[in-house]
Amino acid sequence: MKKRVRIVFILSIVVLAGLCGRLYYIQVMCHEELEKGAQGQYAIQIRSEDARGTIYDRNLVRLTDSCSSYYYLLNKKDCTVKMETLISQIGGQIAGTKGDNYVVYKAQKFDRYVNEKLVNDFGAYVFCGSSRYDENQIAAHLIGYLNDSDSTGVSGLEKMFQDRLASSPAVVSMMGNGIGEPIKGIGITEQGTGDKVNPSALVTTVDANLQKKVEEILNDNDVSGAVVVLQVKTGQVMAMASSPVFDPNHLDSYLTSENGELINKAIQGLYPPGSVFKIVVAAAALESGSITMDDTFDCKGKVTINGVDLICEEKQDGHGTLDLGQAFAKSCNCYFAQLGKKTGSENIIEMARRMGLGKTTIAGFPDEEAGSFPDESEREYSGLSNLSIGQGSLLVTPIQIAKMTNIIANKGIDHNLSVIMSQQNEEDAGQRVLTEATATEVGEMMERVMVEGTAAGSQTHVTAAGKTGSAEAGGGNNETVHGWFTGYFPAENPEYTVTVIAENGKTGSSSALPVFEEIVNYLY
Incomplete structure (x- = not known):
């Protein structure tokens, strides 16, 4: 009898252990699989x-x-x-x-x-x-x-x-x-x-906090226009803002609007570049050997090129004798009209193309405008002086000006612009489009703009290099003047390139420069 009891007891222990093991297997080992199965049902x-x-x-x-x-x-x-x-x-x-x-x-x-x-x-x-x-x-x-x-x-x-x-x-x-x-x-x-x-x-390559701040700055300054912020070493777009903005939840309210809310002015807005184009003209003159930094021209407040009279808007009674650095800092139209004639329109247009003008900047981005150059007959004769100061039928987008400026910040290296993060654009070594010597000389002139030129007295927390511009658009009763500023910072080791267009802003120093300053001081 004792032997039978012992056997029954042992068998009971074995069965109980088996049940416990099975229960453990079901509840622990197969928990996730069974739960998914139940939920799927x-x-x-x-x-x-x-x-x-x-x-x-x-x-x-x-x-x-x-x-x-x-x-x-x-x-x-x-x-x-x-x-x-x-x-x-x-x-x-x-x-x-x-x-x-x-x-x-x-x-x-x-x-x-x-x-x-x-x-x-x-x-x-x-x-x-x-x-x-x-x-x-x-x-x-x-x-x-x-x-x-x-x-x-x-x-x-x-x-x-x-x-x-x-x-x-x-x-x-x-x-x-x-x-x-x-x-x-x-x-x-x-x-x-x-x-x-x-x-x-x-x-995307965009920084949400920076993007939001840039949009706030445009709104607070009541600027209708656009801002592009690039990361210098990669060409990545850190912020791209257009003003006025639109609400994508209520598109119907913009379909008949004449304020251009649905237009991305950073890539679709076509504007004469005005004096920011003098970056291209100076680079073309230096790169082609047409001039050195020490060569001078006289500014008497007015100059005639190919039968066309041009007035120096910055100082109508004339700047006197200037070298290239002084003329660039003071944005002297008379000097650059004479410089353009000596350099030749072919060299200027060729340099503009090398620096990204006349073509789209972001591969595959829909509806981006390529801009336009004046035709050959215009730029060779009556339009040469206008081309030399960024006026006439020359049209660009803000993102093209940002790309152009970024090339100077990178000492002549062009990084393809990107809006989507990828290993390829992070490791892009870029392509040299002008010599380091030329880019350095243009960069130094852009630094002079901030110290003794048209942007003197700017209030930034770090050193910067830049160029102001005032561009006439339209004609007759519809003529308006847009304000430009494009630059990079810190000047000695650039991290960011910022381009600003302020529609109906009159002068770049009064309308676009304050936006640039606020962005610089936000980032530094």
Whole structure:
């Protein structure tokens, strides 16, 4: 008997140990697999019609999908006229479906009364998710916007990377019961690939904090125009702002506007460069050997080139005898008209092309303007003096001027500009487009501008190099003068290039330079 009891006891221990082991295996070893299986059995996946890859700044701060939207999941049998009237009160639009039974509405606006009616009277399941654009969306012109009818990209990065952004693997899902109905109170989640940044996302070169600050500076200074900030050593666009801005959530209000809110002036705005073009003329003269830094011309307040009279706007009674450095710092038109004639328009245009003018700057970026040069007959004769001071039919974009300036900051090296982070643009060694000696001499003249020239007395926390410009545009009663400033800092070891265009700004020193100063002092 004792032997039998002992055997039964041992067998019981073995069976109990087996059960415990099996229980441990199920609950611990297979926990995640079984949980996923259970959830997969009851998960209701909603096919999203407007899901897109997220656009990030360089530090993985969300530039899109960072704010809240409200979703209402309703059974189609409950979608009456009264229900649709309630949805319309909050601007709701169809955002997705679940099979043949459910429809999802998305709204930016939350109304407590409407919300309660939809829940209590129509059995709506409500959840909060991310919205594509913020109410105060930054970098709107760079990001672009979507077509309301089919959610395809119309401009900016949304258009440039339409296929990639539209391939987002994210789906919206909600826990359901055994017959596939939503369970109230469980909630809805957005499921992706599990990666921090999924393959459909974009990581831009923009710094969100800098971008926001630049937009604030433009607004605070009441400047209509554009700003481009580049990282000198890489050519990466750190900020690209255009003013006035637009709200991508309310595009209809801009379709008939004459204020140009939807135009990205940084890449689409075409302006005469005015005196900032003297950077090109000086580089062409030095590089071609047409002149040395010590060669002089006389400024008597007026000069005649090829039968065309040109007035020195900076000093109408004349600067007297100037060398190149003095003329550049004082932005003397008479000197540069004579310099242009000696250098020749072919050398000037060739240098302009080498420094990025006359062509787009960001490969593949949609709707970027290339600008234009005066035709050969114009620049050889009556238009030569205008070309020498950046006037006439010569047209550029702000981002082209930023690229030109960045070449001087890099001692003659051209880095291709980029708006998307990649290993290629981080390691780009650049291409030499003018000699280091020429770039150094032009850079030193740009430093003189800040000390003794048209930007003397500027209030920056660090040394800077730059060039002011005033550009006449239009004609007759519609003539206006735009203000330019382009430069880089710190002067001795450049980190940032900043270009500013202030429409109707009269002079660069009075309208564009203050914007440059605020950006410099924000970064230093």
